[in-house]
Amino acid sequence: MNVPLSPRAFRLVDGGSKLVGLVAIAAALNGAAAPHSLIVGVAGFVVGVGTAFLSPREVTSRDDRGDDSTPATDPADGRPRRPLTSLATRLWRSRLARLGGALWLSAFAVAAAGVALRAAGSYRLAATLFGLSGPLGLVGILGIVTGGGRLALASRRE
Structure with missing residues (x-):
C-alpha cells in the first residue's frame, strides 16, 4: 500500500516503528509490562512489522532531495524501489x-x-x-x- 510520504520520511517512520516495536517486545520479555506482557509483545510485533507492508509514494528522488539524481522507481517494471x-x-x-x-x-x-x-x-x-x-x-x-x-x-x- 502506498503512503503519502517521501522516501526519506518513510525511512524515518520505518526505523521509528522498528525501534518502538523492539522496545515493546523487550519490555514484554523483561517483565516490565508485567500484567500485560502478552498484549505488549504482540503489539510490539505488529508495530515493528507493520511498515513492511507499506511503501512510499512514487516520486523521483529529485523531489525528495532537490537534485537531479536517479528516480525512486525501478526502470525495469516501474514499481517503487524497496529500501x-x-x-x-x-x-x-x-x-x-x-x-x-x-x-x-x-x-x-x-x-x-x-x-x-x-x-x-x-x-x-x-x-x-x-x-x-x-x-x-x-x-x-x-x-x-x-x-x-x-x-x-x-x-x-x-
Whole structure:
C-alpha cells in the first residue's frame, strides 16, 4: 500500500516503528509490562512489522532531495524501489546466512512462546524457553556473520 510520504520520511517512520516495536517486545520479555506482557509483545510485533507492508509514494528522488539524481522507481517494471541494501541482497545468496537468519527469527518465536506461557502461569517451561532463545539467537547471528564473511572473502579473491 502506498503512503503519502517521501522516501526519506518513510525511512524515518520505518526505523521509528522498528525501534518502538523492539522496545515493546523487550519490555514484554523483561517483565516490565508485567500484567500485560502478552498484549505488549504482540503489539510490539505488529508495530515493528507493520511498515513492511507499506511503501512510499512514487516520486523521483529529485523531489525528495532537490537534485537531479536517479528516480525512486525501478526502470525495469516501474514499481517503487524497496529500501533493501545490496548487502542484504548478497547475504540472501548465502545458504548459511539464510539459515542463520531463520535461526535468529526462530529465537524470537521461542521467546514469544515463553511470554505466552509465562502469562498463562507456566513459569518453569517459560524460563526454559527464555533460556533456549538466547543461544538460538546467538547461533543465528553467528551463521549470518559467517555467511557474510565467506561472501566477503570470496569477493576479495575475485
